[in-house]
Amino acid sequence: MFLDRGVVSLRGCPERGAALASVLGVMAVGLLFASLITAAVVGAYGVSSSTRSGVQSGAAADAGVAAARQGLYVVGNCAGQAVPGTYASAVAPRYSAKIEYFGGSTWIAGCPPVTATEVRITSLGTAQTAGVNGATEGNATKVEAILKYLVPGIEPSGVALYLYRGGTVESNSSFDLTESPGAGLMVKNGNFDCAKNNTVINGSVLVTGNLTFTGSCTVNGTAWVSGAATLGSGRISDNLTAGTVSPNPPGTRVGGTFTHSAIIPEVPPWTEVAYAPAAWVDSTGTPYEVRTLGACALPNGNLGGTSAGKPVIINALDCALGPTASHNTTVTLTSDVVIFANKFDFSGVNALQFSSSTSAVHKIWFITPDQLSNEQPTCTAPTQGNFTVKNGFSINSPVEALLYTPCAFDGANGFSWRGQVIAGNYSSAKNNPTFTFVPLGLPGVDLETGSATPTITNPQPGSVVSNREVTD
Secondary structure, eight states: OHHHHHHHHHHHHHHHHHHHHHHHHHHHHHHHHHHHHHHHHHHHHHHHHHHHHHHHHHHHHHHHHHHHHHHTTSTTTTTTSSBTTEEEESSSSEEEEEEEEEOSSSEEESSOOTTOSEEEEEEEEEOSSOOSTTOOGGGEEEEEEEEEEEOSSOOOOSOSEEETTEEEEOSSOEEEOTTSSSOSEEESSSEEEEOSSOOEEESOEEESSOEEEOSSOEESSOEEEEEEEEOTTOEESSOEEEEEEESSSOGGGBSSOEEEOSOOOOOOOOOOOOOOGGGOBOTTSOBOEEEEOGGGBOOSSEESOSSTTOOEEEEOTTOTTOSBOOTTEEEEESSOEEEEOSOEEETTOSSEEEEESSSSOOEEEEEOOOOOOSSSOOOOTTTSOOEEEOSSOEEOTTOEEEEEESSOEEEESSOEEEEEEEESSOEEEESSOEEEEOOOOOTTEETTTTEEOOOOSSOEEEEEEEEEEEOO
């Protein structure tokens, strides 16, 4: 019996030790799980706090963009900030939004001048409550917004030559339309004839009608023709799309691909321009000065605003013959000038030139109003007549000129033009003319679409180009 008790006693000791080890193991596992749960809770709290701070700092950065954008609508507001060009808030939502403008080739810090084309707002937002447990990622957010910058005045638009009812060119005519958007020469409802003797058109043409080469005409670009393209001895250096072509196939007369189709891009509609002085404002929103043309004669000398450099509208609508000029006249522009007249007949004037008084670019608009709103040009004869020039008429660099007439443009004998021509009736350019495209545009209209544009009374931000979150 005593032997049995001893055996039982010996057996019991190891069993008690094993139980203790199991308990300790369970406790260790429990502590491990507890520490993992604690770490997960702490980490989750850090993540959630980072998310919260990120939302706050992002909202603050967006608020900075909104504050800066709103301020740019008010003249002088940007320069009037505590730090000019920087919009800042010291209370929630806290932000610092800095203004830059595009200076042609680079971004420049500061408030935009009237020459700016875009503005960039870089806003740094700070969270009201910072993240915890080292979760600092959301404490600050930087947002960058780039916007168009709009100024009062005329937005350049339109193509080089818009000939609603078509026209003809001949005799060593030279046209540089390469900078014109899309086709440089457009015909809305008519034919375009390249008549004779080595005319060169550098650029593309778009004709809702027929295209006819009766001489050695060259189009260094693409041609779209809804009707018949009769190429004669001429050549199109790139592609041709036409309803029909002669010769067929065109062979080497087309340098690119010929597509047999009458479906071509749409030509913008005719835009009616009336005598509306209030539509003409400068880059500060100041209306142009308005005055009449003394004795209905252009001066052989200075022409411009009464205040130096300020633009002027010359109302010559009461001049029965339109503005007149003497031989060998040089009109020297001291500012931008708009001349309204029912006709411009310089066919009997030799050597009429328009120059700038300095090296500064000055612009001149010759406008015959379209008095009937019917979405097509209406030349009201006999009151209204063509714009006619010859024998040395010249728009000298750096002057830029736009002609708008519901009648016709009739140019001959070595005239030189820099700018745009918009003519309603069948027009012509003959005998060694040269034409170089420079965009000027007209107030209140986008000439590339024919749609109206809003009137802007002071410089302001326009449409959003981009809006994104950025990192340093």
